[in-house]
Amino acid sequence: MNLYEETRFIMNKYGIQAKKSLGQNFLIDEEVVNKIIENSEISKSDLVIEIGPGLGTLTSKLLEKAGKVIAIELDNTVLKILNDRFKLYDNFELINQDILKTDLNNLIRLNLNNKIKYCKVVANLPYYITTPIITKLLEENLNLVSITVMVQKEVAKRLTGIPGKSKDIGAISHYIYYYSDSKIVLNVPRSSFIPSPDVDSSVIVFNLLKQPRVNIEDKDFLFKIIKLSFSQKRKTLLNSLVNNNICSSKEELENILTELDINTKVRAEELSLQDFVNISKKIKP
Numbered sequence: 001m002n003l004y005e006e007t008r009f010i011m012n013k014y015g016i017q018a019k020k021s022l023g024q025n026f027l028i029d030e031e032v033v034n035k036i037i038e039n040s041e042i043s044k045s046d047l048v049i050e051i052g053p054g055l056g057t058l059t060s061k062l063l064e065k066a067g068k069v070i071a072i073e074l075d076n077t078v079l080k081i082l083n084d085r086f087k088l089y090d091n092f093e094l095i096n097q098d099i100l101k102t103d104l105n106n107l108i109r110l111n112l113n114n115k116i117k118y119c120k121v122v123a124n125l126p127y128y129i130t131t132p133i134i135t136k137l138l139e140e141n142l143n144l145v146s147i148t149v150m151v152q153k154e155v156a157k158r159l160t161g162i163p164g165k166s167k168d169i170g171a172i173s174h175y176i177y178y179y180s181d182s183k184i185v186l187n188v189p190r191s192s193f194i195p196s197p198d199v200d201s202s203v204i205v206f207n208l209l210k211q212p213r214v215n216i217e218d219k220d221f222l223f224k225i226i227k228l229s230f231s232q233k234r235k236t237l238l239n240s241l242v243n244n245n246i247c248s249s250k251e252e253l254e255n256i257l258t259e260l261d262i263n264t265k266v267r268a269e270e271l272s273l274q275d276f277v278n279i280s281k282k283i284k285p
């Protein structure tokens, strides 16, 4: 049986219909599965957190490679499938929960030991919550080595764009660049899934940096400025920040930009992370 036939067989056997509302597009391309596993560089000293195991396609390969796999799945109709498939594996744990409500810090702390030393996230993400999941993984200060995830192709470009160099970026690109080295490792056509989504996909690897890329005392203020700067896309940085009351006056911000040798008509997507660090330090010295 190939992966397509196996997936169809499991869906028929358990009476499963893919749920669009949960972003369910099941992988049916063996080569893509192998490449995800290869790029995630999993070994027996790794704890893998898999978000959304679905029918268990990635899970079964992860279980062969990893010290332990914790799969977090919201859909309770697939739990029986996963428990039936992996009941013989003592390195498998299934948690029926919303990933966005899961205390990952605690989970990682409880599962790392002197044999299983590193934690990696691997997932074919539910696309409707890509940004909140990635934000959570980066923001919660987790003890993670890497994140290997499948996302929509267009989103992948934005997530891996280097601020100041790439035009197609958003606030999240700064976030990712602050915490990690990221790269697209594979493009995946829509035909690699059932049901086939309306868009193509890409696999990204984020390698978490030991220290954040730039030095800043008030990181929350830096990211508040970045978020507000991108909140009104067609506006200049000056207008976005003044409209959001970040500065007392337009003149004050104009002076700050001029002092930093930044054009006062600049837009958020033209600035590097270091530019934002410099601006935020001047606004809140």
Ligand code: SAM
Residues within 6 Å of the ligand: 022, 023, 024, 025, 026, 027, 051, 052, 053, 054, 055, 056, 057, 058, 072, 073, 074, 075, 097, 098, 099, 100, 123, 124, 125, 126, 127, 129
């Ligand atoms: N890993 C499987 C594969 O590659 O075939 C399924 C991937 S599918 C794109 C996304 C999975 O995430 C689905 O199984 C879906 O039920 C699950 N999911 C959706 N929202 C979730 C949430 N908030 N927390 C945990 N899992 C979720």
